[in-house]
Amino acid sequence: MTSVGGHPRQAELEATLTAHLDQARARRCASKEHAIAVQTLCALGRHGEAAALLDRLAAMPAGTAEDDEALGFAAFAAGAHQLSRDCYARVVDARPDDPLAWYNLAAGERTIGQLEAAEAACDQALRLSPGAYEAALLRSVLRTQTVDRNHVEALQGMLERAPAPPAIISLHYALGKEYEDLGDYDAAFHHFSCGATVRRQTLSYEVADDVAKLRRIIESFDAGRLALAPGLTPPAYGFIVGLPRSGTTMIERILTGSPRARSNGETDNLLGALGEGAAATGADVFERVAGANGARVLAGYARRAGSPAAGDIILEKLPFNYLYAGAVRLTLPCARTLLVNRAPADNLFAMYSTLFGSAYPFSYSFGDLAAYYFAYSELLDHWRKVLGPQLLEVAYENVVSEPERNGRKIAGHMGIAWDDAMVRIERNKTASATASAAQIRRPIYRTAAGRWRNYERHLRPLLDLLEAGGIDPFRARNGPEER
Structure with a gap:
């Protein structure tokens, strides 16, 4: 916080x-x-x-x-x-003739779903600046690469000439993505691992600090404090939370398939509103947020997020708002929280194989991922005990397996009328600036469930760490086993 x-x-x-x-x-x-x-x-x-x-x-x-x-x-x-x-x-x-201008255009085209135009803009950026590594990474994630149409050779050449860690990291992740598309999982993991290792070396980060913060949240939002939360009122706002790459964007797209729901995407609206309403005194930031004035938080959040018309819902999909689920329960009785779970083997590897910006620094080593996941799981256990009906947990694997049945359940929790057409997320034209911006232009698919199997030999150290800590790597908290 x-x-x-x-x-x-x-x-x-x-x-x-x-x-x-x-x-x-x-x-x-x-x-x-x-x-x-x-x-x-x-x-x-x-x-x-x-x-x-x-x-x-x-x-x-x-x-x-x-x-x-x-x-x-x-x-x-x-x-x-x-x-x-x-x-x-x-x-x-x-x-x-400005390669940065073409890269910015490519990013804009990707966000609004114009993936072919985005690829063409990346190509032009790379023609103008053959070392434009950010354009190379973006181009690799825009579509599934094929034997006849890929950039592996060009990326290998760029990597050999890469001058510094930012370029080296991006090019390893680009090669990992392309080799995975081509079915060469050993080569893919090699590049994901190299990219993650170099990225971790550039960070000044101790996972123990995050673990301590999550435990302090549990202490600050204890059962006694949550028992004083106001009664729930009809929903006006909804928060979709969970680890990154857990399926939060897919579910956001399902819900915004309704004309009565819109999403502000990934914003700091909640944190800003909690800051406005936080208590003036307290042992630390966690205690001050736990003592926040609900009326001030609601007013601040409405000013930032907007005020929905009667019967409408405004969503926010910032994954790590799971940190603030207790604060939502205390201050926003008109909100509902949806927690998306995914089998840890898939979820953590999806994070490990993604190059984030400044967020999620625990994603680049197996030891950090396991340590954070243990603390995260403790926090979720706590929220499950104290948040009551404001919280609904859903498993990614269940949604992709039976999207209509689970979509109806999710929509009902969030106060959104259901229509089976909402699962046709490829028809949803709203913009997306998340790491899943290309994937959500496709119909809902199951192939990402069980992705870890292609890398089991390489992931064994992570799986052993999870199992030693009492975590089943192959089952979401409330989902089917993906062994």
């Missing part, structure tokens, strides 16, 4: 907002000054105003390429992905 309370630079940010809006009005176009205003509004938690400003900017005359580049970045961060993509497309038109 980060520090809580009012924004430490509130007055400075308000002054910045006023100054840049004044400068933007003088320019009479969608400008970089507007971009700074959008970012400042988001920093102040005024997301509704930021969204309204972005809507106005979409109808304004374009400025320079520099303006579009700034707006593309700000719009992406604010979740206005179509506008972001359009801004980056204008940057490419103005600067066709």
Whole structure:
């Protein structure tokens, strides 16, 4: 958890907002000054105003390429992905020889589901800059590679010339993905392992610190405190939580197949609202959040996330909001929490084989993964005991096996009317900026369940650690065995 309370630079940010809006009005176009205003509004938690400003900017005359580049970045961060993509497309038109502009366009195309256009933009970035390793990694994850159409040879050449850890790491993950698609699992694991090892070496991180935080959450949100939680009210908000790569994005896509549900994606709205409502005193941040004022938290969350119309639901899918499930129960009786579980062998390997940004630093070694998972499992056991009907647990394996039956159960918990068509996630056109952005453009599939079997020999040290700690690696907490 980060520090809580009012924004430490509130007055400075308000002054910045006023100054840049004044400068933007003088320019009479969608400008970089507007971009700074959008970012400042988001920093102040005024997301509704930021969204309204972005809507106005979409109808304004374009400025320079520099303006579009700034707006593309700000719009992406604010979740206005179509506008972001359009801004980056204008940057490419103005600067066709700029490989970074093409990479930004590729990322924008991927987010809105235009995967072929994203691949073409990656290709152009690499033609202009053969060492553009970020474009190489993005291109590898956009589709399933085939014997006749892959980039293994090019990636191997790039890896031989890679100058520094960031490039080396990305290229190993790209090769791991492509070799897996080609069915060469030994080569795939070699590259995933090399990438993870180098990434771990670049981090200053101790998993024991995270383990201590999870145990402190259990202490701060004990059964006595949770017994004082207010009664639940009809749902207006929903939180989809779980480890990354557990299936949270797939379930978000199912639920947003309803016209009565929309998702803000992965945001810090909840943490910001908890910071506003946190108690002024307490032994540490965990205790202050546990003593948060519910009315202030709800008001702060509604301002950030929006207020749904009657009968509508606003979702948030930030996986590690599992940390704050107790705070949700104490402060947001109009919310429901959905915890997505997945067989640990699959879930942890999916994390190990994914290159995240700054989040989830425990993902890059088997020892860290096992240690974190033990503490995570203890936290989930605690939430199961104290959160009552606000929490529903669901297994990824059950959803992909029987999507309509389990989708109906999930939707009912979240207060969303069910329609069997909601499981056709490939028809859902909303944007996604998650690690699963390419996969969720396909129909629901079962092939990712049991993926660990292809790597069992390599995963044996991790599986042994889990089993020694009393964890069944092959079964989700409430799902079928995937042995």
